[in-house]
Amino acid sequence: MKNIGTQQKKQSEKYLNEFVENRMLKYGVDRDYPAINGSSKLSPFIRNGQIHVSNIWDKCYKYKSKNISVKKYLNEIGWREFSHSLINYFPEMLKGNLRKEFDKFPWDKNAKNLKAWKNGMTGYPIVDAGMRQLYETGWMHNRIRMVVGSFLVKHLRINWKEGEKHFRNCLLDFNEANNVAQWQWVAGCGADAAPYFRIFNPILQGEKFDKQGLYVKKWVPELERVPSKFIHKPWEMETKYQEAIKTKIGSDYPSPIVVHEEARNAALKAFQTLKN
Secondary structure, rough: OOOHHHHHHHHHHHHHHHHHHHHHHHHHHEEEOOOOOOOOHHHHHHHOOOOOOOHHHHHOOOOOOOOOOHHHHHHHHHHHHHHHHHHHHHHHHHHHOHHHHHHHHOOOOOOOHHHHHHOOOOHHHHHHHHEHHHHEEEOOOOOHHHHHHHHHHHHHOOOHHHHHHHHHHHHOOOOOOHHHHHHHHOOOOOOOOOOOOOOOHHHHHHHOOOOOOOHHHHOOOHHOOOOOOOOOOOOHHHHHHHHHHOOOOOOOOOOOOOOOHHHHHHHHHHHHHHOO
16 A cells, blocks of 8 residues: 555656646646646645645746746645635535525526536537546546536526535545635635626637637547537537538437526526625
8 A cells, every 4th residue: 555655646746747847837828728738637636645735836836937827827726725724714615605695596406407417418518528528537627617617507507516516526636625615616606706697608618718629529529520610509500411410419419408698698687686
């Protein structure tokens, strides 16, 4: 057992050195593109105690360059520690909303939509790719975590606690403080939270950060024949074209379980109830 622990520690140090030397200087940009290996991938090692955040901080802070990417990565380490401080001073966050006005938010208890989200079958390719990556690997790209989180709590209006529980059960890098704080950030009910009316458009997020659909096609292979023009909105392809590429939306791949514009309006209307 001791040898296994030593090997894992050496592997974590190898990952850290490789990231610092080869990818950290481009982290500020590359971290947003899920098809690029732009993040550190150190979170599972942190979670399992094979490397400590102080070691990562010291290694990065002492790096010869202090460009914007290095600063952004150090900021992410800081956010992690901020999450731990939050649950230390506000342990009630572990069981409920930090912002108590959200206790009366009209969440939608829709088991069918929740199952579709968990299984990566929502009909929105960037969301489904993220959920399938999570299920198959126990990890999900950070930008995609925000997209799938926003989709659950705003497009589907399902309580963030359901997403937190699913991530808790699936993530290899699960960290209680980070998981709770980040889900409440996405839902708008936590500290320094994203405002509830900031609703990620899964189509635009896909077109901006996975323009060619490389990430989507890796995790949603049934869409591999769909051209990049339609990869994030395949339902817009004409039926005859779907038949030509043998990718029929509604059978080979699901139709969207909600319409973006309608779901967005419903979310904003629900948010207004908190002001009454």
